[in-house]
Amino acid sequence: MTQKIPTRLYLAExxxxxxxxxxxxxxxxxxxxxxHPGTLQPVTAADLAPVFCKGCIDQELDDSTLLIPIxxxxxxFYRAYRPAPLIRAYFLEKxxxxxxxxxYKFEGNNTSGSHKLNSAAxxxxxxxxxxxxxxxxxxxxxxxxxxxxxACAFYGIDLTVFMVKVSSEQKPYRKALIETYGANLxxxxxxxxxxxxxxxxxxxxxxxxxxCAISEAIxxxxxxxxxxxxxxxxxxxxxxxxxxxxxxxxxxxxxxxxKPDIIIGCAGGGSNLGGLIAPFMGEKIKxxxxxxxxxxxxxxxxxxTRGRYAYDFGDTAQTTPLIRMFTLGNGxxxxxxxxxxxxxxxxxxxLSKLYKDGCLEARxxxxxxxxxxxIQFAKIEGILPAPESSHAIRAVIDEALECKRxxxxxxxxxxxxxxxxxDMTAYMSYNAKTMSDSIPTDEDLTRGFATIxxxxxxR
Amino acid sequence: MTQKIPTRLYLAExxxxxxxxxxxxxxxxxxxxxxHPGTLQPVTAADLAPVFCKGCIDQELDDSTLLIPIxxxxxxFYRAYRPAPLIRAYFLEKxxxxxxxxxYKFEGNNTSGSHKLNSAAxxxxxxxxxxxxxxxxxxxxxxxxxxxxxACAFYGIDLTVFMVKVSSEQKPYRKALIETYGANLxxxxxxxxxxxxxxxxxxxxxxxxxxCAISEAIxxxxxxxxxxxxxxxxxxxxxxxxxxxxxxxxxxxxxxxxKPDIIIGCAGGGSNLGGLIAPFMGEKIKxxxxxxxxxxxxxxxxxxTRGRYAYDFGDTAQTTPLIRMFTLGNGxxxxxxxxxxxxxxxxxxxLSKLYKDGCLEARxxxxxxxxxxxIQFAKIEGILPAPESSHAIRAVIDEALECKRxxxxxxxxxxxxxxxxxDMTAYMSYNAKTMSDSIPTDEDLTRGFATIxxxxxxR
Numbered sequence: 001m002t003q004k005i006p007t008r009l010y011l012a013e014x015x016x017x018x019x020x021x022x023x024x025x026x027x028x029x030x031x032x033x034x035x036h037p038g039t040l041q042p043v044t045a046a047d048l049a050p051v052f053c054k055g056c057i058d059q060e061l062d063d064s065t066l067l068i069p070i071x072x073x074x075x076x077f078y079r080a081y082r083p084a085p086l087i088r089a090y091f092l093e094k095x096x097x098x099x100x101x102x103x104y105k106f107e108g109n110n111t112s113g114s115h116k117l118n119s120a121a122x123x124x125x126x127x128x129x130x131x132x133x134x135x136x137x138x139x140x141x142x143x144x145x146x147x148x149x150x151a152c153a154f155y156g157i158d159l160t161v162f163m164v165k166v167s168s169e170q171k172p173y174r175k176a177l178i179e180t181y182g183a184n185l186x187x188x189x190x191x192x193x194x195x196x197x198x199x200x201x202x203x204x205x206x207x208x209x210x211x212c213a214i215s216e217a218i219x220x221x222x223x224x225x226x227x228x229x230x231x232x233x234x235x236x237x238x239x240x241x242x243x244x245x246x247x248x249x250x251x252x253x254x255x256x257x258x259k260p261d262i263i264i265g266c267a268g269g270g271s272n273l274g275g276l277i278a279p280f281m282g283e284k285i286k287x288x289x290x291x292x293x294x295x296x297x298x299x300x301x302x303x304x305t306r307g308r309y310a311y312d313f314g315d316t317a318q319t320t321p322l323i324r325m326f327t328l329g330n331g332x333x334x335x336x337x338x339x340x341x342x343x344x345x346x347x348x349x350x351l352s353k354l355y356k357d358g359c360l361e362a363r364x365x366x367x368x369x370x371x372x373x374x375i376q377f378a379k380i381e382g383i384l385p386a387p388e389s390s391h392a393i394r395a396v397i398d399e400a401l402e403c404k405r406x407x408x409x410x411x412x413x414x415x416x417x418x419x420x421x422x423d424m425t426a427y428m429s430y431n432a433k434t435m436s437d438s439i440p441t442d443e444d445l446t447r448g449f450a451t452i453x454x455x456x457x458x459r
Numbered sequence: 460m461t462q463k464i465p466t467r468l469y470l471a472e473x474x475x476x477x478x479x480x481x482x483x484x485x486x487x488x489x490x491x492x493x494x495h496p497g498t499l500q501p502v503t504a505a506d507l508a509p510v511f512c513k514g515c516i517d518q519e520l521d522d523s524t525l526l527i528p529i530x531x532x533x534x535x536f537y538r539a540y541r542p543a544p545l546i547r548a549y550f551l552e553k554x555x556x557x558x559x560x561x562x563y564k565f566e567g568n569n570t571s572g573s574h575k576l577n578s579a580a581x582x583x584x585x586x587x588x589x590x591x592x593x594x595x596x597x598x599x600x601x602x603x604x605x606x607x608x609x610a611c612a613f614y615g616i617d618l619t620v621f622m623v624k625v626s627s628e629q630k631p632y633r634k635a636l637i638e639t640y641g642a643n644l645x646x647x648x649x650x651x652x653x654x655x656x657x658x659x660x661x662x663x664x665x666x667x668x669x670x671c672a673i674s675e676a677i678x679x680x681x682x683x684x685x686x687x688x689x690x691x692x693x694x695x696x697x698x699x700x701x702x703x704x705x706x707x708x709x710x711x712x713x714x715x716x717x718k719p720d721i722i723i724g725c726a727g728g729g730s731n732l733g734g735l736i737a738p739f740m741g742e743k744i745k746x747x748x749x750x751x752x753x754x755x756x757x758x759x760x761x762x763x764t765r766g767r768y769a770y771d772f773g774d775t776a777q778t779t780p781l782i783r784m785f786t787l788g789n790g791x792x793x794x795x796x797x798x799x800x801x802x803x804x805x806x807x808x809x810l811s812k813l814y815k816d817g818c819l820e821a822r823x824x825x826x827x828x829x830x831x832x833x834i835q836f837a838k839i840e841g842i843l844p845a846p847e848s849s850h851a852i853r854a855v856i857d858e859a860l861e862c863k864r865x866x867x868x869x870x871x872x873x874x875x876x877x878x879x880x881x882d883m884t885a886y887m888s889y890n891a892k893t894m895s896d897s898i899p900t901d902e903d904l905t906r907g908f909a910t911i912x913x914x915x916x917x918r
Contacts, residue, residue: 006472007538013465079466080550080841091539091613109568111843111878153838154550173632173883180886181838379612379640382539384570419570421880424632427639 009086009103009252016083017247018070020240021278024063024350026285029357031063031349032324032457035311040455043321050222051229055126059237066282068240074125077154078244081110081117086252087416091380093400100403102396103260104416105249105276106383111177114341114386114418115272116147116232119241123230124151134158134227136220138188138213140167141340142174143386143418144232149181162188162216166207167340174422188213195219195317211316211330218319233269234314234323234348242275249413250279260291260413262399266391267295267304267362268341270348276415281359294399295351295362296391298370299439301334303327303347304355304362306440308449310458312346322453325352328440332448335438337367338426339387345448365394366437371430373397374420386418387426468545468562468711475542476706477529479699480737481518483809484525485744488816490808491783491916493519494770499914502780509681510688514585518696525741527699533584536613537703540569540576545711546875550839552859559862561855562719563875564708564735565842570636573800573845573877574731575606575691578700582689583610593617593686595679597647597672599626600799601633602845602877603691608640621647621675625666626799633881647672654678654776669803670775670789677778692728693773693782693807701734708872709738719750719872721858725850726754726763726821727800729807735874740818753858754810754821755850757829758898760793762786762806763814763821765899767908769917771805781912784811787899791907794897796826797885798846804907824853825896830889832856833879845877846885 024030033042048057059068070078089102107115127135135157139145145161152159161178165187168175178185188208189196195215199206206212214231221229232238253260263280265273273295283289295304307326314320316330327346328334334343347355354360367387374390376397377383385393392414403410420427429435440448452458483489492501507516518527529537548561566574586594594616598604604620611618620637624646627634637644647667648655654674658665665671673690680688691697712719722739724732732754742748754763766785773779775789786805787793793802806814813819826846833849835856836842844852851873862869879886888894899907911917 008472010469010471012469013467111837111841111880113880150838150841154841172887173880176883176887176890177843177880179890180834180843180883375639378570379609382570382609382613384636384639421570421572421632421636424635424639428631428635431635431638 005088005256007088007090009088009256011083011248011252013079015251016075016078017244017251018075019067020070021243021247021282022062022066022068022240023278023281024236025066026282027353028285029353031353034349035322037313037322051218053123053126053132053228054130056123056237059240060235071125074122077121077125083248084109084245086249089381092377095380096397096400096404098400098404099407099409100400101409101411102400103413105245105413106416107245108383108386108416108419112143112147112150113421114143114147115242115245115275116144117150118244118275119232119238119271120144120147120151122241124148124155124157127157127228128155132157132226132228134160134224135230136160136162136217136227137230137232138162138210138217140164140210142167142171142178142422143341145178145183146174147232148230149178149183152183153181159183160220161185162190162213164188164208164210164213171422188216190216193219209316214315215317215319233271234344234346236348236350238271239274239348239350242271243278245272245275245415246278246280249276258411259289261410262292262294262412263414264294264296264392264395264399264412265415266342266388266417267297267347267351268388269344270351272415272417274348274351281354284359293360294395295360296395297362297364298337298339298342298391299364299366299437300337301328301343302364303345305364306445308452309352309356310452311455312452314346323349325349326355327452328445329448329451331451335440338423338429339367339391341388342391363395365391368435368437370394371435383416384420385416386420387423389417464547464715466547466549468547468715470542470707470711472538474710475534475537476703476710477534478526479529480702480706480741481521481525481527481699482737482740483522483695485741486812487744488812489522490812494781496772496781510677512582512585512591512687513589515582515696518699519694530584533581536580536584542707543568543704545708548840551836554839555856555859555863557859557863558866558868559859560868560870561859562872564704564872565875566704567842567845567875567878571602571606571609572880573602573606574701574704574734575603576609577703577734578691578697578730579603579606579610581700583607583614583616586616586687587614591616591685591687593619593683594689595619595621595676595686596689596691597621597669597676599623599669601626601630601637601881602800604637604642605633606691607689608637608642611642612640618642619679620644621649621672623647623667623669623672630881647675649675652678668775673774674776674778692730693803693805695807695809697730698733698807698809701730702737704731704734704874705737705739708735717870718748720869721751721753721871722873723753723755723851723854723858723871724874725801725847725876726756726806726810727803727847729810731874731876733807733810740813743818752819753854754819755854756821756823757796757798757801757850758823758825758896759796760787760802761823762804764823765904767911768811768815769911770914771911773805782808784808785814786911787904788907788910790910794899797882797888798826798850800847801850822854824850827894827896829853830894842875843879844875845879846882848876
């Protein structure tokens with residue numbers, strides 16, 4: 001192992017993964033099933049059929065097939081922007097003076113700016129294959145809406161994006177990007193749906209919320225012929241699609257005989273973290289590695305570090321099935337934080353189970369310390385990271401400095417999920433020293449927990 | 460040649476170019492020398508020493524060394540974001556139904572968003588090597604300022620960027636990006652320089668101009684200890700640095716035995732086009748190929764297609780040496796066009812000579828047709844192009860459709876210089892159908908030509 005490792009470890013096109021890694025299949029203790037909120041019985045494919053594409057439903061409910069083929073028509077799209085580079089952070093290592101070896105999988109090299117495109121492409125592909133003509137979705141910060149707009153433009157599917165009204169006003173360039181790719185963007189709440197009109201009647205001046213946008217998007221999907229709804233995180237099929245991140249990273253590291261000691265990712269709904277760690281966690285479960293896994297989340301929305309493990313709704317409007325997960329309560333309202341993609345009350349059920357069982361660690365960070373790390377990284381590694389991704393960078397720098405203290409030469413892999421090009425207001429706030437942190441009080445958490453449904457399974 | 464060509468043709472790290480290609484060395488008819496505006500004699504290294512780094516001056520004046528080594532300390536920086544991908548535009552070919560094979564060298568995969576970083580890195584490297592502690596520059600649209608800020612952050616050099624005031628107001632996110640990388644950004648004209656104060660006294664409400672920002676940046680550089688000025692286009696040493704684009708593209712194509720029939724690039728000051736074509740044009744001059752070369756420029760600033768071949772100043776304030784080039788006159792004011800990087804009255808002297816001698820073709824395009832091409836490209840190839848780069852895309856689509864008409868299977872290579880992520884106002888204008896074109900009248904051109912100095916060489 002005296003071989004010189006290049007700065008960028010690329011896979012050749014014929015080395016690209018042809019299968020996704022379904023982590024649930026190797027878990028001895030499976031995540032609890034998703035429940036129908038009315039019957040409290042496990043949801044069936046038939047329950048989900050009016051809302052989601054069939055291909056996605058099959059994947060959502062499959063906890064036994066380990067390797068699931070990536071369809072050739074989707075591999076074609078992946079080849080348009082993948083492989084994502086796996087980069088050795090030589091400059092960061094040198095600047096920190098750490099003996100640790102640091103690698104990052106960079107998912108921001110596409111116009112949507114993040115890993116979200118991996119699942120957007122898959123969901124648009126299945127919609128096309130199943131003869132659907134349109135899709136609906138919601139977007140907050142805008143990464144997911146951008147990714148869906150790109151994927152739908154490629155596959156020739158009409159897309160309606162309900163964008164949280166306040167976000168569409170604060171991020172006109174994100175809105176413009178989504179529209180440039182041909183999507184129909186509707187600020188939410190809108191007068192185009194019953195749920196939107198109801199919210200507007202009750203509160204005409206609301207800036208909207210993700211929960212409200214989800215309700216509008218689902219309503220539009222179920223009421224429209226040949227139309228379904230797509231979601232960008234939290235659900236198992238989304239994590240499955242994102243396993244392309246881990247599959248590529250592992251293939252590239254395996255070429256050089258590198259085995260990570262620590263793998264770090266930021267966690268909002270869990271799609272990036274779950275996708276990055278999937279094949280590595282599989283090895284650990286099989287007893288083939290001792291890798292540690294760390295989730296990095298904001299202190300303002302500490303689902304893992306201060307949440308409860310319980311069945312909860314995925315949305316604030318309490319319309320989704322019930323998912324057993326670490327949750328702050330579907331009514332928890334995180335204080336303003338620039339990492340919009342991490343402001344979610346819950347967490348994917350697979351990751352929640354792994355955390356519950358001690359296979360996954362979690363840490364929470366204040367956003368000013370996160371931006372300290374982001375800017376240090378940007379100046380030496382050259383990539384301006386997304387606020388979300390920067391939570392992972394903070395954790396990596398802390399681990400690398402710990403290695404410096406102890407003299408341990410650990411190998412660290414982390415997920416750099418995206419770029420901050422459409423998040424410059426956050427950097428402006430940091431530069432102007434007007435950025436603040438906000439840690440929820442115990443009372444804030446108690447109020448959130450009170451919204452977790454009091455069903456038998458939660459007792 | 461039945462080998463399947465991958466979508467992305469990457470070079471391995473040990474295949475990256477170690478030398479720049481100095482096209483002037485193979486030209487039988489060299490470009491005319493740059494003249495001192497006072498003496499009208501060729502400028503010497505001593506003339507330029509107060510303004511530019513020594514390493515850059517040596518390169519500026521060297522028209523005989525063909526291959527110039529890229530210093531190892533700079534190769535290290537290049538490895539942080541290079542190789543830039545060379546991409547086969549399979550999706551574009553399919554959509555157009557053309558028999559042509561289309562490749563593009565994508566230089567936008569870095570945070571500055573364009574090829575400008577290639578020369579910024581080189582100039583910051585030489586400054587560091589020569590013991591300078593600070594640099595100054597100007598920026599209009601902001602790509603160059605961003606690139607210099609990144610390069611100076613990496614090499615630990617203080618940077619002052621004079622940004623055209625109206626641009627700093629219209630592009631607050633570009634400004635924020637430059638400041639995030641630690642540069643001192645001053646809207647120009649400012650009260651920090653004599654030239655700035657003079658302009659403000661004459662015209663207190665001016666929004667500034669590139670010419671004015673250049674004057675301020677040069678004044679600051681020559682009056683500051685261990686400080687020099689850097690420029691991002693037009694000059695020969697900048698084109699030399701940008702030859703990394705062509706060197707990489709040629710190495711990747713050579714691996715697959717591919718020889719382009721047509722090479723297309725957008726042209727403002729010429730740095731991208733000159734860098735892309737350098738080694739290919741060298742082959743043509745040596746008689747080893749019949750490649751055609753096409754420059755794509757906006758109709759609103761048609762330096763090649765409607766300009767005059769004459770000695771002219773590089774700046775509106777008439778402070779630079781005189782360059783023999785295709786020019787609209789240093790006083791020509793192009794109408795508003797979103798491709799800020801192409802709004803320059805002149806053109807690099809090497810490219811001008813090649814055009815004069817018939818080795819290079821040029822076409823001009825109206826911006827609405829350019830954005831038609833940009834959005835068609837974005838939807839199928841996935842990358843939202845910069846307005847500047849989109850001029851080349853327009854030319855490529857036209858050539859590919861001509862191949863469809865004639866049935867010719869030509870191989871086309873073009874430079875995709877950057878992304879449009881910080882140019883969303885242009886896309887918003889296109890989406891809203893408020894974008895217009897503006898073709899200079901003959902009177903506009905006459906007024907511009909009147910500002911070309913009436914020196915003996917111009918008669």
